[in-house]
Amino acid sequence: METYASLRNLKFLLHEVLNFSQLQQYERFADYDDEAADMALDAARQIADTYLYPFYREMDKDKAYYAEGTVHTHPALKEGIKALADGGWIAAIDDYDAGGQQMPATLLHAGLFQFYAANANLAAYAFLTQAAANLIRTFGDEKLHEAFVPDMYSGAWQGTMALTEPQAGSSLSDITTSAELTDEGHYLIRGQKIYISGGDHTAVDNVVHLLLARIKGAPAGTRGISLFVVPKFRLEDGELVDNDVTTAGIFGKMGQKGYVAAHLMLGEQREDCHGYLVGSPHQGLKFMFQMMNEARIGTGLVAAGTASAAYYAALKYAKERPQGRHPSNKDVNQEQVLIIEHADVKRMLLFQKAVVEGSLALLLQCSKLSDIAHVAEGEEKENAHLLLELLTPIAKSYPSEMGTLAVSTGMQCLGGAGYTDDFPLEQYYRDIRVNAIYEGTTGIHGMDLLGRKVTMAKGKAVKLLMQEIQATIEMAAKHSQLADMATQLGQVTRQLHKVTLSLLELASKEKPEVFLADATLYLEYFGTVTIAWQWLKQAAISNAALEKDLSTDEYEFYQGKVFTCRYFFEYELPKTSGLAYRLSSEDRLTLEIEESFIN
DSSP, X not given: OOSSOOXXXXXXXXXXXXXXXXXXXXXXXXXOOHHHHHHHHHHXXXXXXXXXXXXXXXXXXXXXXXXXXXXXXXXXXXXXXXXXHHXXXXXXXXXXXXXXXXXXXXXXXXXXXXXXXXXXXXXXXXXXXXXXXXXXXXXXXXXXXXXXXXXXXXXXXXXXXXXXXXXTTTOGXXXXXXXXXXXXXXXXXXXXXXXXXXXXXXXXXXEEEEEEEEETTOOSGGGGEEEEEEESEEEETXXXXXXXXXXXXXXXXXXXXXXOEEEEEESSSSSOOEEEEOSSTTOXXXXXXXXXXXXXXXXXXXXXXXXXXXXXXXXXXXXXXXXXXXXXXXXXXXXXXXXXXXXXXXHHHHHHHHHHHHHHHHHHHHHHHHHHHHHOOHHHHHHHHHHHHHHHHHHHHHHHHHHHHHHHXXXXXXXXXXXXXXXXXXXXXXXXXXXXXXXXXXXXHHHXXXXXXXXXXXXXXXXXXXXXXXXXXXXXXXXXXXXXXXXXXXXXXXXXXXXXXXXXXXHHHSOHHHHTTTHHXXXXXXXXXXXXXXXXXXXXXXXXXXXXXXXXXXXXXXXXXXXXXXXIIIIIGGGXXXXXXXXXXXXXXXXXXXXXXXX
C-alpha cells in the first residue's frame, strides 16, 4: 500500500490523461519522453523516501526555534535541501547552459507533489528558493544572476519572497518599506517584513530575499512598488558580510512547525541594508506576480500532497482496524469487521480520494498549460495563458479548502485515535490549514476569479474552458456507463454559465461591493464544476482501459477511478445547486447588516 502518494496515479495523469510526451514537439522539451518522465518520478520517490518522509513527524516535535538572534531548525533540513539540489530539482526548470535540465513544469510539479506529500515542512524551503531564483533569472540582469542564482541552485543559499508588512497585510498598496538610491548604485532598504517563510535559518549559509519596497518619491499605491534582491549577507571583496537584515523572531504557528515564518527588520540597526534593483523601477508588483502565480500552484500542490498523505494514513488504518459489525448482524459472538467494510467509512475515504486526485489532476493540467504558454507561439500560447490565468485561483484554493476538509475526514476515520499524536492525522490537520491563507486568502482568490479572470479578453478564457469541458462531455458520452454523468456535467455547466452572466449583469448596474459580496461562494461553485470535469475525463480514460485484458492491480486501479468519479457526481457536484441558488438571490444581507448587529 502507498505510504503518502500514489506513483501509479501520477503516471496515469501524466501519460494517459495529459499525454505528457506531446511536449516533445517543442524544442525546449525534446528530451522528455515517457521513459525520461518515469525515471524522474522514480528518482523523486527515492529522495522523498530517504531524506523527507522519515523526518516529517520529527520536524514537528523538534520544531524550529529562535534563540539569541539565531533561528535553529531540525538537522535533517540541511541534508534534505542538499539532496534536492544534488538531484537537480531546484535548478530543474532552468536552461541546460545555466545548470538546469529544461524540465517541463508538468514533470517538475509531479515530482514536487511527492516531496510535499512526504514532508512539505522540508521541501517547501527548497522550492521557495527555486521560485526566488527564477525571478532573478527572468527579470534581473546578468550581474544579479551570477551573484545569487548559482548558490541558490546548489542549496547553499535560501530564497524567499518578502511582501507582507505589519500595517499592510495583503494590501500591498499600503507597504511602506523604503528604498533610497546611493551613489554606488545600490539602494538602502529600511522597513519590516512579517510572516516570511524560510526567512532565516541555520541550514543554509545565506538567505536571499526577493523584496517589495517603495523607492523614495515613487507614486502612491501599487504603481510605486519596486522589486529588490536583499540578502542577509552581501558580498564584499569576495567575502560575505552582514547586510543589516535582522531577525526579530519567528512566529509560533498552529502547524508547519518545521517551516520557519520570520519577522525581519531591514536597516534598523545601522541603516546599512543594501538592496539591488531587479529590472526597472516601479515594476515590482508585475514581476512579483510571476513568483506569486508559481507559488499559488505550489501552494495547491502542498495542500494536495498533505491531503494525499493523510488519505493513505486513513486508508491504512481502515484496512487494519476491526470495529463493530454490519447493521444486519446482531450476533456479538461474531468477529468484528474491518472498518473499511462500513459504508460510511467508504464514503469518507472516497471523499478524500476524490479531493486529492481531482486536485492533482487540475494542478498538473495547469502545469501543462504553463509549459505550453512558455514555449508555444501565437494563438496556442495565448489560449494556454488565458486558461492558466482562469484556473489558477481554483488550483490554489480548491486543494487548500477541500484538502482541509479531506484531512479532517481522514481524522474522523480513525475516531479518537486520529486526535492523538500516536498517528500523523493530527499533524496533517494542523499543517494543511495554512494553505488557504498562503498566497492570498480564499476570499482574495474569489474576487480575483469573479472580478478579473472571467472577464479577461472579453470572456475568452471562460469560452476556452467551456470548450474543454464540452470535449470531455462528448468523450464520456460515448461510454454508456458514463452517459448520465456526462449529461449531468453539461447541465451544471450551463447553470454556471447562466449564473456568471447574471453576476456580470449585476456588475454593470451596481457598485463592486454588490457584485463581489459572494465571490468566495462563486469560487467554490466554479471549483466544484472544474474538478467534476477533471474526474469525468479520468473516468472516460479509465473506462476505456477497462475494456482491455488487465492484471488484478490495474483492474482495481481503473475501477477505483470510475467509482470515485461516480462518488463525486453523486455527493459533491449536487452541492452546486445550493450555491447557484444563493448566487442568484437578491438578498444582500451581508451588505445590509450593520456591523454592530454582529455581536
